[in-house]
Amino acid sequence: MLGWEFPPYNVGGLGTACYGLTKALSALGLKIIFVVPKAPDEFDYDFLKVVNAGIDLEHLEQYIPINSGIVPYYESFPSTKILRNDIVKSKNFQLYGPHIFEEVNLFSDKVLNVANNFDFDLIHAHDWMTYPAAIKLKHKTGKPLILHIHATSFDRGVIGIDPRVYDIEKRGFEEADVIVAVSEFTMRTVIEKYGINPEKVKVVHNGVLLGNKDKFYDVKIFPNDYVVSFVGRITIQKGPLYFVEAAKIVSDFIPNVKFLVTGSGDMLPQMINRVAELGLSDKVVFTGFLRGKELDKIYAMSDVYVMPSVSEPFGITPLEAIANGTPVIISKQSGVSEVLRNCLKVDYWDVEKMANYIIAVLKYSELRDTLKTHAFMEITNINWDNAAKKLLGIYEEVLNGRG
Amino acid sequence: MVEVNFYFQVHQPYRVRDFRVFEIGKNIDSLNQNNKTAKINKKIGKKFSSSRSSLVRYLLDKAPTKLMSRLFIPFFQAHPKLKEFVKKHYLNFYFQVHQPYRMRDYRAFDIGKNHGYFDEKKNAEIIKKVSKKCYLPMNALLMSLLEKYPEFKVTFSFSGVFLDQLEQYAPHTLESFKKLVKHKNVEILGETYYHSLAYLYSIEEFVEQVKLHTKKIKEVFGKEPKVFRNTELIYDNNLAKVAQKLGFKAVITEGADHILGWRSPNYVYYAKDSKMPLLLKNYRLSDDIAFRFSNRAWKEWPLTVDKYVSWINQIDGVILNLFMDYETFGEHQWKDTGIFDFMKHLPKKLLEEGHGFITPSEAVEKFEPVGEVDVPHLISWADIERDISAWRSNAMQDSALEKIYSIEKDVKELGDKSLLEDWRKLQTSDHFYYMCTKYFSDGDVHKYFNPYESPYEAFIFFMNIFQDLKERINALKREKAIQELEPEEMLDKDKSDKKSDKKITKKVKRSKSKRGTKKIKSKVKV
Known part of the structure; x- marks a missing residue:
């Protein structure tokens, strides 16, 4: 599985979604190798240790950080202390960092190297930054490719879309065996705006991770308001x-x-x-x-x-x-x-x-x-278990379809 | 030569049911007949009727009356005294016709500023749409059936708010109904004018609304309701008492399993205490038409006239109460499902099989009640529960209902006509039905009927409107209080100091200006 962020080092919902999804998938008996472009310097290769120390990530077979500068939402940078790199320092406000496309390419090269060390049945990639890597991997290994869309260019750039990102997305959608959209809303975008064959697009709604809450936090900062x-x-x-x-x-x-x-x-x-x-x-x-x-x-x-x-x-x-x-x-x-x-x-x-x-x-x-x-x-019915079951069905379909 | 002598012994005992000690002295009917016996008899009857021997089939087909009816119908019909042996079912078709005044998107910012609560455009549209799809074609169909078959009979119940809306938005449809109702074989039932749940909260208001309704029906149709049906067939023992005091001859309600137990809804019963005759809906046969008719997942789909009549032939009882919304025809079940054709051919087939039609008031005159029905808790015809949970199962519904009835005294004391009218229109049961959150089991039905996006939206509109209603009440109260104060204070004018004098003039000014703005508003309304 190719992703670009994973809790606790996430800035958006994508990391949370990947966490919930992989956890539920591994509960169904799947082994997942999760590749992310870059982990923060201070944790770098010690990352797994950190995971074991506090946060439950044991269900992941591997969590592999690759050194690469990708930070997909440049805009969200001022908030995160964790993900520091060159892009942040250049105070040029664009949706993506200036080197984003180089980083994406770099990532795809590194992914190929990483893939050499593992055996796997299919490739599942989350959002556009990982698509070039996923396509390269598909070409190299011949494994089926599933692209998961959490957001498209049309969601991110409300005013205008970046044609370079659009091209990457479109090429990815065309290469993919199956496209998984997180909603019908997204599915419609893929079909209408990218001209993709509707039969290739499946909807798997996200879930939510419910902690075992016996009671809610009782916090009041503004007692009268x-x-x-x-x-x-x-x-x-x-x-x-x-x-x-x-x-x-x-x-x-x-x-x-x-x-x-x-x-x-x-x-x-x-x-x-x-x-x-x-x-x-x-x-x-x-x-x-x-x-x-x-x-x-x-x-x-x-x-x-x-x-x-x-x-x-x-x-x-x-x-x-x-x-x-x-x-x-x-x-x-x-x-x-x-x-x-x-x-x-x-x-x-x-x-x-x-x-x-x-x-x-x-x-x-x-x-x-x-x-x-x-x-x-x-x-309680909108959980990751349902999403994972649906996804497993799609996996089986893709693998069986390949003979 | 050998003479063959066939002899068939035919016997089934009345099996005793699980008769508990608590029932001694309480449940007499159950000794005579019980569910198990009926079931076994039915089973055996079926077995034999499927065999080829026509003799056995005739002998065992259900009951001797049936046998006679099959073999000797001409003979029996010729003989008036034996006529009652013929197993004849009377179909009692009653159609409910109602449309609420739907609320408009009434926002918090409208409170105190805008007193137009209802979505006139939407209400007019719906009346016109349903007129075209259901009321007009179905009226025409029923008219032709009434003319063609002198035995055919139907019954309607119209809510007052429905008739008001017809007058307002579709006078042509009202004329069509008037023409239909003029026919001697059409009966009209009594109900509350505002299709309200007043019975649950205020008997006084309930009685007023029933009287208003009777008056309206007389005005519009020139007929007087003799049998009563409460909103959504909501019923308990006390309702029968109230209806009796109001001069009705009988009450119509749901034939819910949990009140009847093993007993059949196809007889006339009487209410506990009041002995008021009751007509109970046969919900299976009713819902076959009203809900299941177009359901392709239903194993009996498609429902044909022959199939339906064959079910009726197998049923015990004297009267089949088929109660449903009139909108079933053409609106809930679309025209292309064949619902109109079904209704068109049903009477002919039924009459051919020796069945007949009857209206509620005729039914209670013709048939003696066979037993008592005790309903200590409220029932209705809604949902699978047949209780009142469709209108009262969450905090929003409870609160909205409680609030609207909490201002009854104020509204009535103030005597403001438009206030009273608005308050009553807000009592229509649909408003609370739309707030129902019972999505998870039978929510589909609710969703289909909901004009708002969600139960929450229905509640928000309602409560915002309620806030405005309260502000109106407060304003009117203040006005009234000032008016009543004036003369007394004027007497003291000479004695009082200048300060209070000033206050009074201020108050008067304020009340005047308010009245002024009101006049302007009412002009705008017209």
Whole structure:
């Protein structure tokens, strides 16, 4: 399996998704060799040791870091202390680092070397940066290729897409034996925007990892205020400005509300500016990038979680919020809205309706409670085990199809 | 020559069921007949009827009456005293016709500013759409059946809010209904005007709505309802009492398994305590048409007239209560499923087989009740549970219902007509049905009928509207209080100091300005 990030060294949902998926797959008896481009310097080859020390990654047969500069979301850099390299230092704001394509090539060469040391049945690659490597590997070994799409160019570059990335994606989709999309939303993009044969595209919805929570965190920072939260990279894809506009309408209506913004990204300065412009500086609290327990606490202290994404192939954060006992309002332009029913759904641009929903959830405790309990019951069915079973079926189909 | 003498012994005992000690003195009927016996008899009957011997088949086919009916129908029919031996089923078709006033996307920001709660455009569209797909073609079909077969009979129940919407949006459809109902073989049932759940919360409001409905039916159709059906066939022992006091002759409800046990719904029963006659829905035969007709996964699909009538032939009882939504025809079951053709050919076949049709009020006159039905807990015709969980199974529904009835006293005391009307329209059961979250087992039905995106949205609209209703009440109360205060304070004017004088004039001014804005708004509405 080729990926580009893995917890705890992840900046986005992709690492979380890969973690959940590989864990569930290995529970089904599969052996996975997970190759990532680069691990942070301080852990480098000691990486496995670190894993054993604290985090449960034992289900992975191998976790192989390769030294390469790939950092797919350049925009998310200011937030992460862990992934430091040359790209970060060059303060040139582009969606991807300036050397990204060289890095992608470098990665694909290294993958070939690594592959020599292992025996495997098929290649499964996550998102475009790994596609060239995956294609090369396919050509070299003749093993079937499965490409997993967590996001396409159309999700990342809302304003304009990078034609070079588009080309890599398109070539990958054409070479792949099967394309796995995380939602019907993404599947449609692949078919319509890349002109791919619909029969090759399968949907495997993401799951969510539910820790064994006997009870939710009981945290209160603002005892007299309602709390509305936003969690995610602060980039155009995630729709942070729609959140701010909705916050303005809500706070005009209910004075005692605080808005938490967790995450960081290239639009952070713009977001802060807009907050100041609207006179919301005392109401909107920026927490920076958080993970693990701290993130759980953010969810738990929220009365409602909002995901206003402009384009979200899946979107795992609402499920995390629900797992922490928080009702959610999600954008209709998301894959998760295909699988989640016990939530409120809104078009990301309809900030007035979004605000109306926020107000309703805050004001009507029966609504909050019903959403909370029903959604919590519902997400037990949206798990990685189901995703892994579906994927296993696809693997078997591909391998049998090859004779 | 040898003479052959065939002798068949035919006998089945009445097997005693598991009769518990707690039942002694309580359950008399059960000694006479019981489920097991019926089942075994049925089984044996089937076995023999499948054999080739026509003699055996005739002898054992269910019951002697059946045998007679098959062999001697002409003879029996000619003889009035023996006529009752003929095994004849009377079909009691009752169609529910109702459409709620659906709420519009009423947002928190509308509270206190906008008193238009209902989505006029959507409601008009739906009335027009369903008119075209169901009401008009089905009315025409029923009219032709009534004209063609003098024995054919049907019964309707119209909610008041449905008739109001027809007047508003589809007067042509209303005329079509009027024409149909004029026919002597069409009966109309009584219900609550607003298709509400008032019975569960306020008997006073319930009675008012039933009276309003009776008045409306008389006005529109010139007929008087004699038999009562509560919203969604919600029923318990007390409902029969109330309906009796209101002058109805009988009550219609669901033939739920858990109230009937082994007993058949195909007889007239009476309610516990009040002895009010009850007509119970045969939900199997009803749902075969209403829900399963177009279901290709159903093993009996496609349902033909012959098959359906053959089931009816096998059934025991005197009256088959087939109750369903009128929208079954053309709206729930689309025209291309063949539902109209089915209904078109059904009466002919039934009449050929010696069956007949009946209306509820005729049924309770013709047949004596065979036993008592005790319903201490509420039942309804909804979902697999046949209880009231479709309207009251989550915190949102409980709260919304409780809140809407909590303001009854205020609304009535204030005497504001439009306030009362809005409050009542919000009582329509559909609003609470749309908030149902029982998705996981039988959610499909709920989803199909939900005009909102989710139960949560239904709740949000409703509660926002409720907040506005409350603000209106508060405003009216303030106004009223001020009006009532004025004369008294005026008397004291000379004695009082200037300060309070100022206050009063302020108050009066405020109330005046409010009334002013109201007038403008009501003008806009018109």
